[in-house]
Amino acid sequence: DIKIGFNVPLTGFAAADGKSALEGAKLAVAQANAKGGVAGQKLELVIYDDQASAKEAVPVATKLVEKDKVVGAVSGSYSGSTRAAAGIFQQAKVPYVVAYAIHPEITLTGDYMFRVSAMGEVQGRAGAMLVQNLGKKKVGLVTLKNDFGQALAAGFKEGAAKLGLQVAGEYEYGMQDRQFGALVSKLKSDNPDVIYASGYYFTAGPLVSQLRAAGVTAPIIGQEGYDSDKFMEIAGPASEGVYVTTSLDRDSDSAATKTFLADYHKATGSNADMVAASSYTATSVLIEGLKKTNGKGGDELKNALTSGSFDTPIGKLAFNDLHEVKKDVQVQVVKDKSFHRHSVISGPMLTPPSKPAK
Amino acid sequence: MLFLELTAQGLVQGSIYALVALGLTLVYGLLRILHVAHAALFTLGGYLGVMVTNASGSLALGFAVAMIVAGIAGIAMYRLCYEPMLKQPPFVALIASIGLYIAFEELFRILFGASGLSYQAPPLQQQVSLFGGLQFKQAEILVMVSTAAIIGLLGYLQTRTRVGVACQATVSDPQMAESFGIRLRQVRDLNFFVGSALAGFAGVWVALLNNLVEPTMGSVPSYKGLAIIVLGGMGSVRGTLLAALVLGVVESFGTIYLGKLLDRNAIAFAFLIAVLMLRPQGLFARS
Amino acid sequence: MKAAPLLQVDQVTVRFGGLTAIDKVSFDVLPGELLGLIGPNGAGKTTMLRAITGVVRATEGDVRLAGESLKGLPIHQRIRKGLALSQQLVKPLRDISVLDNVALAAGAARTASPLQALMHVSQEEEARIGREMLALVGIAAHAAQKPGIQPLGVLKRLEMARALALRPKLLLLDEPLAGLNSKEAHALAETIADINRQGTTIVLIEHNLGEVMRICQRLVVLDNGRRIAKDVSDPRQVMNDPAVRAAYLGGDTLAESQAMQHAEQGVRHA
Amino acid sequence: MLELQQLSCGYGAFEAVHDLSLSLRPGTITGLIGANGAGKSSTLMCVAGHVGLKGGSIRFDGQDIGMLAPEQRVRRGIAISPEGRRLFKDLSVEDNLRVGGLVQPAARFRQDRDYVLGLFPRLGERLHSLAGNLSGGEQQMLAIGRALMTRPRMIMIDELSLGLMPKVIDLCYSALKQLRADGMTILLVEQNTDRVLSVADDVCVLESGRTVWQGRADDARNNSDLTAAYLGLH
Amino acid sequence: MAISVLFALSLNLITGFCGQISLGHAAFLGIGAYLSALLSKAGLPFIATLPLGMLLAGLIGVVVGLASLRVRADFLAITTMGVGFLFVGIVRQQDWLGGELGVSAIPDSGLSKTGFMVFSVVLAAATAALCLYIRKSWMGRVFNGVAEDEDTMRVLGIDVPRYKLAAFAIGTALAGLAGGLYAQHLKFIGPDSFGFVESVTVLSMVVVGGIGSVAGVTIGAAVMSALPAWFQFIGDYKLLVYGGLLFLMMRFSPGGMAAMVTRVVQRTQRNGGGA
Numbered sequence A: 001d002i003k004i005g006f007n008v009p010l011t012g013f014a015a016a017d018g019k020s021a022l023e024g025a026k027l028a029v030a031q032a033n034a035k036g037g038v039a040g041q042k043l044e045l046v047i048y049d050d051q052a053s054a055k056e057a058v059p060v061a062t063k064l065v066e067k068d069k070v071v072g073a074v075s076g077s078y079s080g081s082t083r084a085a086a087g088i089f090q091q092a093k094v095p096y097v098v099a100y101a102i103h104p105e106i107t108l109t110g111d112y113m114f115r116v117s118a119m120g121e122v123q124g125r126a127g128a129m130l131v132q133n134l135g136k137k138k139v140g141l142v143t144l145k146n147d148f149g150q151a152l153a154a155g156f157k158e159g160a161a162k163l164g165l166q167v168a169g170e171y172e173y174g175m176q177d178r179q180f181g182a183l184v185s186k187l188k189s190d191n192p193d194v195i196y197a198s199g200y201y202f203t204a205g206p207l208v209s210q211l212r213a214a215g216v217t218a219p220i221i222g223q224e225g226y227d228s229d230k231f232m233e234i235a236g237p238a239s240e241g242v243y244v245t246t247s248l249d250r251d252s253d254s255a256a257t258k259t260f261l262a263d264y265h266k267a268t269g270s271n272a273d274m275v276a277a278s279s280y281t282a283t284s285v286l287i288e289g290l291k292k293t294n295g296k297g298g299d300e301l302k303n304a305l306t307s308g309s310f311d312t313p314i315g316k317l318a319f320n321d322l323h324e325v326k327k328d329v330q331v332q333v334v335k336d337k338s339f340h341r342h343s344v345i346s347g348p349m350l351t352p353p354s355k356p357a358k
Numbered sequence B: 001m002l003f004l005e006l007t008a009q010g011l012v013q014g015s016i017y018a019l020v021a022l023g024l025t026l027v028y029g030l031l032r033i034l035h036v037a038h039a040a041l042f043t044l045g046g047y048l049g050v051m052v053t054n055a056s057g058s059l060a061l062g063f064a065v066a067m068i069v070a071g072i073a074g075i076a077m078y079r080l081c082y083e084p085m086l087k088q089p090p091f092v093a094l095i096a097s098i099g100l101y102i103a104f105e106e107l108f109r110i111l112f113g114a115s116g117l118s119y120q121a122p123p124l125q126q127q128v129s130l131f132g133g134l135q136f137k138q139a140e141i142l143v144m145v146s147t148a149a150i151i152g153l154l155g156y157l158q159t160r161t162r163v164g165v166a167c168q169a170t171v172s173d174p175q176m177a178e179s180f181g182i183r184l185r186q187v188r189d190l191n192f193f194v195g196s197a198l199a200g201f202a203g204v205w206v207a208l209l210n211n212l213v214e215p216t217m218g219s220v221p222s223y224k225g226l227a228i229i230v231l232g233g234m235g236s237v238r239g240t241l242l243a244a245l246v247l248g249v250v251e252s253f254g255t256i257y258l259g260k261l262l263d264r265n266a267i268a269f270a271f272l273i274a275v276l277m278l279r280p281q282g283l284f285a286r287s
Numbered sequence C: 001m002k003a004a005p006l007l008q009v010d011q012v013t014v015r016f017g018g019l020t021a022i023d024k025v026s027f028d029v030l031p032g033e034l035l036g037l038i039g040p041n042g043a044g045k046t047t048m049l050r051a052i053t054g055v056v057r058a059t060e061g062d063v064r065l066a067g068e069s070l071k072g073l074p075i076h077q078r079i080r081k082g083l084a085l086s087q088q089l090v091k092p093l094r095d096i097s098v099l100d101n102v103a104l105a106a107g108a109a110r111t112a113s114p115l116q117a118l119m120h121v122s123q124e125e126e127a128r129i130g131r132e133m134l135a136l137v138g139i140a141a142h143a144a145q146k147p148g149i150q151p152l153g154v155l156k157r158l159e160m161a162r163a164l165a166l167r168p169k170l171l172l173l174d175e176p177l178a179g180l181n182s183k184e185a186h187a188l189a190e191t192i193a194d195i196n197r198q199g200t201t202i203v204l205i206e207h208n209l210g211e212v213m214r215i216c217q218r219l220v221v222l223d224n225g226r227r228i229a230k231d232v233s234d235p236r237q238v239m240n241d242p243a244v245r246a247a248y249l250g251g252d253t254l255a256e257s258q259a260m261q262h263a264e265q266g267v268r269h270a
Numbered sequence D: 001m002l003e004l005q006q007l008s009c010g011y012g013a014f015e016a017v018h019d020l021s022l023s024l025r026p027g028t029i030t031g032l033i034g035a036n037g038a039g040k041s042s043t044l045m046c047v048a049g050h051v052g053l054k055g056g057s058i059r060f061d062g063q064d065i066g067m068l069a070p071e072q073r074v075r076r077g078i079a080i081s082p083e084g085r086r087l088f089k090d091l092s093v094e095d096n097l098r099v100g101g102l103v104q105p106a107a108r109f110r111q112d113r114d115y116v117l118g119l120f121p122r123l124g125e126r127l128h129s130l131a132g133n134l135s136g137g138e139q140q141m142l143a144i145g146r147a148l149m150t151r152p153r154m155i156m157i158d159e160l161s162l163g164l165m166p167k168v169i170d171l172c173y174s175a176l177k178q179l180r181a182d183g184m185t186i187l188l189v190e191q192n193t194d195r196v197l198s199v200a201d202d203v204c205v206l207e208s209g210r211t212v213w214q215g216r217a218d219d220a221r222n223n224s225d226l227t228a229a230y231l232g233l234h
Numbered sequence E: 001m002a003i004s005v006l007f008a009l010s011l012n013l014i015t016g017f018c019g020q021i022s023l024g025h026a027a028f029l030g031i032g033a034y035l036s037a038l039l040s041k042a043g044l045p046f047i048a049t050l051p052l053g054m055l056l057a058g059l060i061g062v063v064v065g066l067a068s069l070r071v072r073a074d075f076l077a078i079t080t081m082g083v084g085f086l087f088v089g090i091v092r093q094q095d096w097l098g099g100e101l102g103v104s105a106i107p108d109s110g111l112s113k114t115g116f117m118v119f120s121v122v123l124a125a126a127t128a129a130l131c132l133y134i135r136k137s138w139m140g141r142v143f144n145g146v147a148e149d150e151d152t153m154r155v156l157g158i159d160v161p162r163y164k165l166a167a168f169a170i171g172t173a174l175a176g177l178a179g180g181l182y183a184q185h186l187k188f189i190g191p192d193s194f195g196f197v198e199s200v201t202v203l204s205m206v207v208v209g210g211i212g213s214v215a216g217v218t219i220g221a222a223v224m225s226a227l228p229a230w231f232q233f234i235g236d237y238k239l240l241v242y243g244g245l246l247f248l249m250m251r252f253s254p255g256g257m258a259a260m261v262t263r264v265v266q267r268t269q270r271n272g273g274g275a
């Protein structure tokens, strides 16, 4: 068997995303195995729980490398744990494909790192472009205080400055906050045209519903963290009209996306979200690479990934020198309790850096 | 206007803190145990509130079930966990309590899913405008009113009645309290029941305010609650209420005006430490 | 010629909130003497000893040891200047043996600073002193046991042994005889008198008037926080003072006659 | 009234009292005396229900109470003023008395409290102080007062005179005589052997957990061997 | 594992020896880790960063200790917990500390993998030896007394505040040392690695091992830090079992593993004696 490592938060605060990620990755492996595997061998996904914690991720990665001797690995986890694991894989020269952790440093760790989603700054800049496309100017900026939120905020502010947007007020909140009374009052008094709020569905749901309940009517822009049916469930009617910048376009015409959405639904009985799609993608990309190397890992696999191009549910991907992908950012909007295509953002502002910034 | 709104929001938050902290205060006051697992009952209350309301359509039933079940679970925790540990140093119970909390958190996750539950149609969400334009959700007003009422009643019971004196006696010297006709178990069961039912009550409110219950929803109240009982001077119902409200308001203003310097938890604890340096016995303790 | 006092209590007042537990009390303790501090329950005797050692802070007034003011000094520094307190309510450390409790006090010289304490490991010398002190107060047999299970009478003596192990210049004893029967009390009082004869100055609080009259050379009487019977210090005269009789002895003659009887004995001993 | 038959009790594996048989006649004072560690306090705490009964029986009013919870025993009329006072330190003097009165109807509180304050006027002056802040003697008064508040039919007092000044000791003893006259049964532990012998009707002398002498107080007083050997009189 | 042991022993000094419960000990781990990480990145050799980390952690430990002197024992746990939150809150906002993003790409120590492991184990062993020595010295006796009854110790002439500060200083400095190793081991640190959960975890290690017992704490920390990895096979139920075990341990062996071992040894001896 050919072993692929997979670290994912199955317990702890990120367990819900971890579950989606796991389903996505399993689906990719199952499909590959159904088609005969790689070089006549079955693929095996070796799964470890990292609790989305850096501390847990290190022994997990070490085990994948030393005990399981995986040929390549996929991160189905958040930025913190992924960053910690990255160093180990890099040192062991095991290619590591990251699904949806958006911290910039991950790919900087070394040349065995690959990321299939847009890094944080890029998504932030996309947010700023969306504001402009919506014809708005005065932005209320709400930032989740973790690496995800910070990276987005940095990109957003950079983009906003370029595009001449005005940031009317900037607020931060913590991962565990669910009650935003004070923040909502302040935003209301700032009276922005649009609100750019980073968060995960479990913070964004309450935030959006509390904003709407307090009579704030400005459009709200979220990101891939919102991208889950749970968001609509929590925010209820308040979620209508919320935009999210993400990597999964549910209304895509692309065959890859359509089949994935259908297959995922068939396999799990629930609708795929961004995390599932990204993890599926990351796993598939790694498998594609393995096919090219006939199941060999290491340098060969790295080169195969670097030079390949992949048609995935989240678009056509190819890695640049830094092993980031350049792709369009999908804007989805909530309509009748589900995400639909609003627009697609593209352009030079979305180009990821191709070498480490000084 | 903004000032009033921030204050009002602080009070709403403070009321929730107060309801949770009260159970901690009762337990701390009674057994000198930091009852971290209390927050699991808060979570339990939230889950029951959502599930019963979704199933039956009646919020009142949701409240009733949440409070009663949380209360009974509280008694069970006392009997199974704390009673056998009373003779041990307090950190033994603390660690056991933390273990229990982790286990509960995981149990909720395994039983009800990691992503939490929401109301199908969340009740009490209408807007009400009070005092010339302050906007509230109905739920927010009811939280404040019911907290004030319940705590007022408890404060009276604790200081003015024979039951109250009996409770306090068990704190100083449980063995002697028994020798004066006090049934220790009854007193402790009662305290755990009341404190836990209030935690369940708070859980339902939080579920209503956020329309979300999650396995991890108890972690913030668990340590904020501990901060509050210290601020309140430990043991007194009135002190706990005041401390909770003050903390709510401090956080409310703090997150807006100090949010750039410190996060919400740090603001709360910076405040706590500052208070303790000036008044080592807590904000509202009898000296 | 009168020696300079070892301890001077000067206009000391202690208030707890609204309550004045000690009200402008002054007295001297002369080097080498055994001074009795007596008075009704709640008169402020214990509070006085605590004010001297710094356990409670005097609201007003000053305490001087060998002419040096103790004002503002924390407890441990006062102890290191030569005071030792044996408390009314006993508080041994419960999870080390009776002997180790005393040894800890005997090791005071090694524990003045943490660094010094860190450098020392051996405890033979301290254990020896500890045993000696335990023998002195008559509980050598209990040395190896844990204090948690000791009856009150043993604990009171442990408390005293611990104070002695500090080898103080001035020993403050708060009801050391309580909880002992008459024979034991008599023996321990004798020990106290011996210690005094060997040069340790002692202030003794006791309600066991018999023994007080027998061994004390002078008496200071407190009532309701004030010093009464100021002009007299001879024990027998003090007992005859009408104010003292009214406040302290009450109508029953038993205690009094016992006291007088012992006082006579004391005089005869002398 | 109280009847101990071959009572043994102790802590864990340790037996502090062995085969103690003692019978208290109603309306009398019985003195329990002996040196430190003889087992006096252990006996009282065992009767109160706090020290493990290891053998024998405790009968009160003819009924076996050895298995009852402490809280049941006080309801039957047994009160204790324990060694070390064991006050509710964080409660005021008045609330300590209130706890004492919990087994009685609330309406009686005032009257009973005033009775105790009459006995110990000093407590009246300190009514709202925390019990933990009282002086040693004041605490002793409160411990006795608190026990009286239960309106017991039998009261057990450990080290009655401990820390009390002569005047109050006298007072206490006359109060005991009064209580006895009113029909109360009293079990008294006391180091001040003179005083016990002068007031008690019966005496039991313990030594290392065993009874060494039992009988009328008058006989004890006249038994010079006994007084010299065990009672610490000289 | 060796790092956990060192860290747990450092807390045991404060909590187990001197009786001062701390719920914010991870902050000192963090101080050591950040300092070591930043200095390494600035070019200092790894070994040299360790004593500096200890020094800074110890100094801040003394400051926290000074503050703790003011609050009564009951409040200490919560105050130190506050210190922990404050630390995380401050670090979060400092860009030069990497803010939320933390510090990564920490330069290599120059030791090989096994070399680093041996180095950590040696340091942990040295710490254990130091703890055993302290326990035996007069300092240990005084700590023990302070833990039980401060007031009594004062009356015995002990400068209680100074001893408490000493405990804080040694304990936090050792935590700083553990922090340096930690940063080097993970090569990545962020504010969340030093939060409340870490503080609670290390306290559980101490208590589960057997508070105050050096051997117990060593074993407790070793076992508990390895536990999550051992539990991988029960997957979803990992934390449930972990929490449950924590509870059961306290419920049935409140003295921790140390007490459990003593009990078992006694039992076998008794049985052995009978046979």
Ligand SMILES: Nc1ncnc2c1ncn2[C@@H]1O[C@H](COP(=O)(O)OP(=O)(O)OP(=O)(O)O)[C@@H](O)[C@H]1O
Residues within 6 Å of the ligand: C016, C019, C021, C039, C040, C041, C042, C043, C044, C045, C046, C047, C048, C088, D126, D129, D133, D134, D135, D136, D137, D138, D163
């Ligand atoms: N910490 C305190 N707070 C308030 N009041 C106190 C405190 N300590 C003592 N008192 C009060 O001060 C008075 C004097 O107490 P103190 O203990 O000095 O009396 P004492 O002379 O030793 O009496 P006794 O002979 O009964 O031991 C008492 O009325 C007592 O209640």
Ligand SMILES: Nc1ncnc2c1ncn2[C@@H]1O[C@H](COP(=O)(O)OP(=O)(O)OP(=O)(O)O)[C@@H](O)[C@H]1O
Residues within 6 Å of the ligand: C148, C149, C150, C151, C152, C153, C154, C179, D011, D014, D016, D034, D035, D036, D037, D038, D039, D040, D041, D042, D043, D083
């Ligand atoms: N908690 C305990 N655990 C174990 N042994 C105990 C405990 N309390 C007392 N003992 C032991 O029981 C024996 C009897 O003690 P007890 O306190 O009953 O004596 P006592 O007659 O009241 O003495 P005293 O006159 O000094 O108060 C003593 O040997 C004592 O060491």
Ligand SMILES: CC(C)C[C@H](N)C(=O)O
Residues within 6 Å of the ligand: A017, A077, A078, A079, A080, A100, A101, A102, A103, A148, A200, A224, A225, A226, A275
């Ligand atoms: C679920 C995702 C939004 C996670 C996020 N991208 C992270 O890096 O932490």
Ligand SMILES: [Mg+2]
Residues within 6 Å of the ligand: C045, C046, C047, C088, C174, D135, D136, D137
């Ligand atoms: Mg006194």
Ligand SMILES: [Mg+2]
Residues within 6 Å of the ligand: C151, C152, D040, D041, D042, D083, D158
């Ligand atoms: Mg006794």
